[in-house]
Amino acid sequence: MLLLITTFLSRSVFIKCLGEDFVGLTSAMMNIMGFLNLAEMGFSSVVAFALYKPIYEKDQSGINEIVSVFAYIYNRIGWIILLCGLALVYFLPEFFKDSGFENRVIWATFFTYLITTLLGFFVNYKETLLAADQNNFIKVRLFNIVKISKVVVQVLCLLYLDGGLYIWLLLEFSFLSVYSLVINLKIKKLYPDLVSSVKSGRELSRRYGFIYTKAKQAFFHKFSATVLQQVTGILIYVFSNLATVTKYTNYTLITASLYTLLSSIFDSTNAAVGNLVAEKDSKKILRVFWELQVSRYWIATCMVYVTYTTVDLFIAVWLDKSFVLPEDIKIVLMLNLFIMLTRKTNDEFISAVGLFKDVWAPITEAVINIGVSVAAGSYLGIVGIPLGTLLSLLLIIGIWKPVFLYSEFMPQSLGQYFLRIFKYLFISFSSIVFVEQIPLHVLPIDNPYYVFINMAAQRTLEVFLMSGLIYFALAAEMRSFLKRFKRR
Template structure:
């Protein structure tokens, strides 16, 4: 269902990232009139996209029972689940479109806090519903819709409170669309980047279903659920700097741009190293505790998934600067990435089985995200020679590998008790402490950028605590 929703979201065409780019300058200049106009155009476009998704979604619904034939679920549950997901998806296009303003104005923490509070209460209530109500699945779906509706109300109230003088309506956006025609131009370019992202995220399960069965899709999805949750969590943290990067680009201070760029890079390589190592060390035990040992995937698939996670986490800095500069014109790159991903996945799937599916994603992201994107960013914006980027990144990778090697040699204090929950917690805490401490020390010693980042971060914490 989520794969299908992902492809329907392709109709969004990347407008949200383009609008965030369009908002940086008026927000920097405190021009609320222009901010309101941009949001009005965005609302008008998003409403139209919402209607397209609604029509396409209704057509797809006719064929759903055939797609899930043999799954053991009734047609009623399939349709109820699908229309719940479709309705909650449409909320973003008809109701929640203004939340892009929070991300552009360095207030994304408000959105994240509101969403996570609602999500925690929602999941807790859904658990009680499944336990206590005879028709728990339908209750679970109803709560999914109700709580996301509550989130929509809260976030719009927050925006109204923060920007009481802001005036914007989707209806007025139609008259303004010619004035902001550059948004459409950038969006056409961003569409291809959005398309590539959807292909990378959504085709894995479908291709595995082609080469195996729904049971294997489920086992694979359990692992990707964990890695995607980690990516989503860290993205929420990393995205807090999006608007700051937008302001930095607007200032046009080359020295400051380079300093911040490399502080962000080194911090994300450090955090990515730690999170990937901890995930690699504990994911099999987590799956065993959660679902049972039968759901553990092979070692080679796990390694490829961890490498994919590392690449996706370390790409964020380049993506931020590309988005802040509105650099979406390399439309060939996402097309090549998507084609390469699917081609390698199909060929490797035939040769090696399901291990070839994530291999396609890894190869395409390494070539396009790991090599082309920094070359493109440096050519268009970063005031530094390209070779310095790759030399520094190579140094970071060596530091990360060295840190993992030392952490693996670290004396094991793992306290085996026989209680699977305690054992998982004990192993997780030990691996987390070891890799975060060791890798920070090594990065701090060999990388000036890490020392600058540590100083900046500690100063920020002190100011927060003693303000």
């Protein structure tokens, strides 16, 4: 929550002091870095999957070997990204020729993000062990502390020291370097018996050939996720300008923050699901699956509804009314957010079982995403760009992924899955209809902050209570989920 508050407050300062175009430039650079990260090929998720068994069996030798193999793989990937990044340097001025920035600004921004990206491959590869060992909260805590500190210092430099964009970029690099140092010291303290090296990883790589096999399959899933996250900002720049990228990114920052917030609550279950799968208890697997599923649908319903009803007010208060996007774009973004918030349970179980072989699915998802975004963007403007994302999510994430998971692993019929999902959607829709009938109580105070806070508080309380009661009454798994908390 502190990170989200800091991020939103600082963005208004960054836009005011650095300009819409520079903020749009940094967003575009992060999109480019996202595509360079395709070289990672999904190895991190595969290695986490490979670590579940030795961690469960407390096999320190196996853990050391897998982390060493990962160090070797990430070292090679880091060099590939560096070479690709250096090759891109030549084309950047031409790509951003209409941005109004000098080449040195473009290059300085690019190299800042390139170097901080490379830290993850050459220095921070051991973080995967924290995630696999149900200690990811340690990484999140340290990263958030460093990021909050970085943003606060950047804001102070811009407001009181007349720090320009070069100081802003220097701080971006410096604080992430500090994080790399701190996280490695913490891992060394937590795992004193962990011994890993690139050299031993190279020697062991043949013994763990299955990691490469799985990674080849996972690459296509990584590719699809990257397209989903990064291509939209680039296409908006192509069809519009950097200022529009900034406006659109303001909304996606909100949706991404909500996604991050829910992930902060539920991501601790990733390794727990891996441990659950290792136990091979079908009844327990099914019970936990539906408890996670119903809880996410409930929370996603509330988050999306409150965001839809208050996001324009928030943008106006946060930045200015001129940053508010049209209603049709907002609707598409909210639908995308709902699918993203509710997809995680299927993703967790697919990853825990190591089901990456449906390589055609992410390729199809990426093709649909880009194809529809370009075509619809040409005819409808920027509202058509997130439409490509929506269609690809509906077809691949909403339909295919559960079909794949159930056909390969889950001890239940696919028909029962979709019946429950349709029931959840009916409950969510009914809850929103009921809440919409409740009149808002707003005092005649002409203050935008009061109007936003009042409306957000009322709608949040109403939708959480209404949907929670209906889910509790109609879904046994919701009652089981709440009983689990009561027992804890």
